[in-house]
Amino acid sequence: MTTDLNGYALKNVKTLDTSDGYAFTATLHKDGKKVANVENSGHGGPTMVWWSTRAHEDVFGAWVATLGSYTYPPMLGMETPLTVSLDPTDPATLKLIAAKAPWWSKVGEVWIIGKGWQAV
Incomplete structure (x- = not known):
């Protein structure tokens, strides 16, 4: 499964049904380069993102802020x-x-x- 938006793509997606929801892990890529690891434990909490660099996080945040x-x-x-x-x-x-x-x-x-x- 790959989702591409503004050069961002989720790759290496692995999913698992849990007793409280849906868990997953993935890597986030920007223009083909890995910029973060992403995971959700499937227990109702937030999706966690571990950025490769602060610059990658800032670029993503600036783009998201334009979405409304x-x-x-x-x-x-x-x-x-x-x-x-x-x-x-x-x-x-x-x-x-x-x-x-x-x-x-x-x-x-x-x-x-x-x-x-x-x-x-």
Whole structure:
């Protein structure tokens, strides 16, 4: 499995079903050069990325910061579209998070890729 976007490609993808989800490991390449190792343990936590250099992380972060939001069409058992915003300071995103996560009211700052720490 290889996914290519803006010169980025996931390669060497290995997957495993777990009792809590779906685990995977992969390598991330930019323009054919390996820039990171990627893994998710399949237990509901974040996907972890170990960058080869800080420069690779910065270039990726700058690109991601340009993406804004994306709406995924209904699929894989979802009945309605799913909109993902990469900026948690966006008012619509904050409203959605607050409705789903009561603990959100205790959050004062969030890390935004490409922007750093931002007040919410």
